[in-house]
Amino acid sequence: MFKFYRAQGCFSRTIGFLERSTKQPIFNCSMCGQCILRTCQLHCPMRCPKSLRNGPCGGSHEGMCEVIPGHRCVWDQIWNAAERRGQIERVMKIQPPIDWRLEGTPAWLNVVKGIITLDGHPKGCWMPPFTGPATEPRAGTALENALRAGQFAVTAEIVPPRAPDFASLQKRITMLRGKIHAVNVTDNASASVKMPSWAVSALLARNGVEPIFQLACRDRNRLALQADLLGAYAFGVRNVFAVTGDFVTIGDHPGAKPVHDIDAIQLTAMLHRMRAEGKLASGADIRDSAKAEPFRPKLFIGCAAHPTADPILGQVMRVMKKVRAGADFVQTQVVFDLKRFAEFMKVARDHGLTEKAKILAGVMPVKSAKAYEFLGKVPGIKVAPEFPKRIEAAASKDEEGIAIAREIIEFCRATPGVAGVHLMAPHWEAAIPVLLERCKLGVQPFTPSPQPVAAA
Ligand code: SF4
Numbered sequence: 001m002f003k004f005y006r007a008q009g010c011f012s013r014t015i016g017f018l019e020r021s022t023k024q025p026i027f028n029c030s031m032c033g034q035c036i037l038r039t040c041q042l043h044c045p046m047r048c049p050k051s052l053r054n055g056p057c058g059g060s061h062e063g064m065c066e067v068i069p070g071h072r073c074v075w076d077q078i079w080n081a082a083e084r085r086g087q088i089e090r091v092m093k094i095q096p097p098i099d100w101r102l103e104g105t106p107a108w109l110n111v112v113k114g115i116i117t118l119d120g121h122p123k124g125c126w127m128p129p130f131t132g133p134a135t136e137p138r139a140g141t142a143l144e145n146a147l148r149a150g151q152f153a154v155t156a157e158i159v160p161p162r163a164p165d166f167a168s169l170q171k172r173i174t175m176l177r178g179k180i181h182a183v184n185v186t187d188n189a190s191a192s193v194k195m196p197s198w199a200v201s202a203l204l205a206r207n208g209v210e211p212i213f214q215l216a217c218r219d220r221n222r223l224a225l226q227a228d229l230l231g232a233y234a235f236g237v238r239n240v241f242a243v244t245g246d247f248v249t250i251g252d253h254p255g256a257k258p259v260h261d262i263d264a265i266q267l268t269a270m271l272h273r274m275r276a277e278g279k280l281a282s283g284a285d286i287r288d289s290a291k292a293e294p295f296r297p298k299l300f301i302g303c304a305a306h307p308t309a310d311p312i313l314g315q316v317m318r319v320m321k322k323v324r325a326g327a328d329f330v331q332t333q334v335v336f337d338l339k340r341f342a343e344f345m346k347v348a349r350d351h352g353l354t355e356k357a358k359i360l361a362g363v364m365p366v367k368s369a370k371a372y373e374f375l376g377k378v379p380g381i382k383v384a385p386e387f388p389k390r391i392e393a394a395a396s397k398d399e400e401g402i403a404i405a406r407e408i409i410e411f412c413r414a415t416p417g418v419a420g421v422h423l424m425a426p427h428w429e430a431a432i433p434v435l436l437e438r439c440k441l442g443v444q445p446f447t448p449s450p451q452p453v454a455a456a
């Protein structure tokens, strides 16, 4: 298919040669065929190893790329240039997914032929605003009900086991059932193979724990993402969480080919379009017969934020883009640097983000200085130096770990614009009930919608 597009004749090849000769040395152009240099402040976004057209990811640190050591993060450059030139709104425009058939073709000629617009968007591409009904159907999940009712919401996280062994999950399910609003099920977290997120989400739904189905763009193209969402929905999953995903090189299959067909913002828009219009990314209706009404899944859509990744404005505005694309709630990466989190929330409030979406702060109890040292090296996480020092000096490291997590929760609860906390304790899950009890957190008395069990 690509060869067909690339070999359209002598004229096309000549223009392609001229375009490549001009743009490759200056912009490191890889001829995506749908140029968005104008929007991206004359920095080519295709230099991003995750092919993000709506960056940055959550791993950019002090202007450097999390994937390629020693390389500048192109999205750090784009946001800094946009801020300097007062062109933030230009970068805020949601970029549609790439039409991979155009890869290798000359973008100049594609504009002249009307295949793409001057902004580099393939003609007829799907992006917000969508034309759904004024009131979208609500998912009616316990998480959605709590957040809409203004309650301080609590979510937790389950990393699926690698071996398909339900017994290992049962303990965690029992520990969390009835105590929190919903549980995220990670999707091959840290780019390492685990049981699939949709299957464990379905297991949770069937066992009385409301799941948040995480969908990562790293492992699936747009077909597989939509198919998995519809499959999970049929098993009662209503909360969905769109992420780009850690890059493959940090995981257990570092030589695998990362997919990154679409990014997390495009995925959010795709989910929102399914909800609002009952349409797939292709524009086809979600229905099996021409007479049926298009099926509009009732979804509550979440997205990630990275308060301690760089640049701070780019991180806030990227979340704002996700909200514009259709996200309803936001869960942040773990907070270990309170000063930086407060700065992030201030920028978020100043730009109206906290009015448009519910933000849940990520909190992780940690009981060893070594764990803090490891976490401090994870792209996008910053650890304040006092926390590992306190753990080192403590007589009871468990108690000190709980005390620190409690302080972070109380700090977040007191920060304007924080609507809840998201508790992550991958190697210390027993800490979660202790924190819930000591911080008086958890499901508040109200009548949630009945747990959905099948596609409506
Ligand atoms: S956006 Fe595409 S066409 Fe434009 S410089 Fe980058 S790779 Fe080349």
Ligand code: SF4
Pocket (backbone or CB within 6 Å): 047, 048, 049, 050, 052, 055, 056, 057, 058, 059, 060, 061, 064, 065, 066, 067, 068, 072, 073, 074, 075, 076
């Ligand atoms: S840090 Fe992330 S957004 Fe920036 S270039 Fe690297 S992969 Fe892309």
